[in-house]
Amino acid sequence: MEKFIRHTGVGVPMRHSNVDTDQIIPAVYLKRVSRTGFEDALFAAWRNDESFILNQEPYRSGSVLVAGPDFGTGSSREHAVWALKDYGFKAVLSARFADIFRGNSGKQGLVTGQLAQDDIEQIWKVLENEPGTEVTVDLEQRQVRCADIVAPMEVDEYTRWRLMEGLDDIALTLRHTDDIDDFETSRPSHKPRTLV
Amino acid sequence: MGKTLAEKVWDAHVVRRAEGEPDLLYIDLHLVHEVTSPQAFEGLRLAGRPVRRPDLTLATEDHNTPTLDIDKPIADLTSRTQIETLRRNCAEFGIRLHPLGDVEQGIVHVVGPQLGLTQPGLTVVCGDSHTSTHGAFGALAFGIGTSEVEHVLATQTLPLRPFKTMAINVEGQLRPGTSAKDIILAVIAKIGTGGGQGYVLEYRGEAIRSLSMEARMTICNMSIEAGARAGMIAPDETTFEYIKGRPHAPEGKEWDAALEDWKSLRTDDDAEFDAEVTIDAGALEPFVTWGTNPGQGLPLSAAVPDPDSFADESARAAARRALQYMDLEPGTPLRDIPVDTVFIGSCTNGRIEDLRAAAAVVKGRRKADGVRVLVVPGSHRVREQAEREGLDAIFTEFGAEWRHAGCSMCLGMNPDQLAPGERSASTSNRNFEGRQGKGGRTHLVSPLVAAATGVRGTLSSPADLEPATPTR
Structure with missing residues (x-):
């Protein structure tokens, strides 16, 4: 996985709350068996509307999504993260994220920075008044900067470390195979097995 | 501790x-x-x-x-x-x-x-x-x-x-x-x-x-x-x-x-x-959703809310947007909302007891004209059990379609979908925009409400129905 220290790119103000993963990527796109090429599927239904933010310059080429609270609710589909990444987003900022979406993002190197809603509102105003303004997401400093706004950003410490080191979760766990072997010897024998 | x-x-x-x-x-x-x-x-x-x-x-x-x-x-x-x-x-x-x-x-x-x-x-x-x-x-x-x-x-x-x-x-x-x-x-x-x-x-x-x-x-x-x-x-x-x-x-x-x-x-x-949160089950009425997230729900006896009645701006904006998508006017009694489709199934309500509850409501009745009713058992075993109990016959005599098992119209990854603008009463779990088909509008309901809605054609509970007339 690519290391993430900080990123600066055009911010996209998305004033929706409760952006569920069905909106981020509708189910019809989940039939694919590949892990790449989902950029066309991102917000597919909303992109049919000309006034949708990603249909407008310069937001079209944005890489930092600044969204309303409860982003990524609903379905566990990691395709939502792949679609955001494939489109070119490096980070999503929101006052609240759904747990599964946030976990999926961390596995894929998409930063989910939690900001105070007041800071989100300030950043929205800047991005709407000065379209094309860049936002810096600084994982090292746990900070978001936009124009003269400097906002503290909450990220899970372990995920932050892993993203900054660019480490793959499975490889990290496989270092502890002995612990897993030990645990398995003490599992009760009445636990079910699928193969009989 | x-x-x-x-x-x-x-x-x-x-x-x-x-x-x-x-x-x-x-x-x-x-x-x-x-x-x-x-x-x-x-x-x-x-x-x-x-x-x-x-x-x-x-x-x-x-x-x-x-x-x-x-x-x-x-x-x-x-x-x-x-x-x-x-x-x-x-x-x-x-x-x-x-x-x-x-x-x-x-x-x-x-x-x-x-x-x-x-x-x-x-x-x-x-x-x-x-x-x-x-x-x-x-x-x-x-x-x-x-x-x-x-x-x-x-x-x-x-x-x-x-x-x-x-x-x-x-x-x-x-x-x-x-x-x-x-x-x-x-x-x-x-x-x-x-x-x-x-x-x-x-x-x-x-x-x-x-x-x-x-x-x-x-x-x-x-x-x-x-x-x-x-x-x-x-x-x-x-x-x-x-x-x-x-x-x-x-x-x-x-x-x-x-x-x-x-x-x-x-x-x-x-x-x-x-x-900790406490609710009183004894005070509950049948509940239905009016919006585009599962938290936007009210008792069936209520009316579509006025977005301005919500306390914070984010909830007001979400409600306005939801009503626009759902094509609903504030003040409309929920019971007056007509549906095109009734979906009974999903991992939420596709088990045998759900099918029994719905069948008990529709037994001896005919569905409302123009309403499509889809009954999709949660598993092949559920389907078999329902057939042993004669539930399939009750549903088909009602005018419903008796289908094979799967997620079906809960998320419309298969051909079971709402057409743009169509409205459903659905026993599934998500009323997100486009969840049951692009442009489709979903009201989440219980199997009892789904069945009664199939009878009357508008969101209803079994208590709203006239007694069934014996057909034979």
Whole structure:
């Protein structure tokens, strides 16, 4: 996985709350068996509307999504993260994220920075008044900067470390195979097995 | 200080704990389906990794599967490819699969409990957010993404931060015409779609204790709609009775040992929850959603709300947007909203008791003109059971379509979809924009309300119906 220290790119103000993963990527796109090429599927239904933010310059080429609270609710589909990444987003900022979406993002190197809603509102105003303004997401400093706004950003410490080191979760766990072997010897024998 | 049920199950599965790191948690049961697994298997192949415990893994086909003509090749090529990919992956990695047409095929969250694989005290995961269903047995069960699916396949563990715990006390007793679905819709409306974020919910109280296992599954199923990754109910005699004798239930001495373990799975009297919420089941009416997230719900006797009546700006904006999408006017009585389609099914309400409840309402009646009624059993076994009881005949005489098992119109990955602008009363779990088909509008309801709505053609409860006239 690519290391993430900080990123600066055009911010996209998305004033929706409760952006569920069905909106981020509708189910019809989940039939694919590949892990790449989902950029066309991102917000597919909303992109049919000309006034949708990603249909407008310069937001079209944005890489930092600044969204309303409860982003990524609903379905566990990691395709939502792949679609955001494939489109070119490096980070999503929101006052609240759904747990599964946030976990999926961390596995894929998409930063989910939690900001105070007041800071989100300030950043929205800047991005709407000065379209094309860049936002810096600084994982090292746990900070978001936009124009003269400097906002503290909450990220899970372990995920932050892993993203900054660019480490793959499975490889990290496989270092502890002995612990897993030990645990398995003490599992009760009445636990079910699928193969009989 | 004592422990909560969730903490007990968590602590019994910690493989490794280290300062500053998430706990490494052992996974007892990994359920797999065709949509969220192909990229995980591909990851294993690329890294040259095997599946660590195929004997703790089970796959079924559900999201994409057609509910008609299941003996013919799947017409949609991309769906067919995804199904065939699962079949190849299961064969290659030695995983048991129940494919379309198999007697054990069905929605993954209906199949696990039905086989007796879902048991108290287990950790259960699946690449599907409604894995919370299995918490009804006192298991810690939650949905995961595809990277985590790959992680569990490779290691049978997951690195996880401990959850906080929230008690949902459901006091009193449900009144006739209300059901488990109304409890959970009311809970979500109360705490909101983000209210459970970071928590495991434990449903407790008199009303919960009185519910059947299937009703408990309905409640735990929708925990994710309140933002909680998992919901749990302490196992009791109802639970043990349900499991006993199922194909994968322990037997003999193993049963006795299991039972002893299971009986310890309850929140200690001196344990403390991080948060507590109480609702009175006795005060509930049938609940329906009016908006585009599951928290936007009201009693059926209410009217479409005025967006300006909400306290904060974000809720006002969400309500305005939802009413525009749903094409609803503030002040319209919910009972006056006409629907085009009624969908009875899904992992929320596709089990035999749900079908019995709906059939009891529609028996001897004809559906309203112009309304399409789709009845989709949650599994092949449920379908067989319903046919043994003659429910299929009741539904078809009513004018409903009796289908094969799968996720179907809950998310419209197969041909069962709403057309743009169409409106449904649906026993499923999500009323998101376009969830049941692009441009489709969804009202979430219980099986009782779905059935009554099929009769009248507008959102209704059984109490709104004239007595049925005997047809023969």
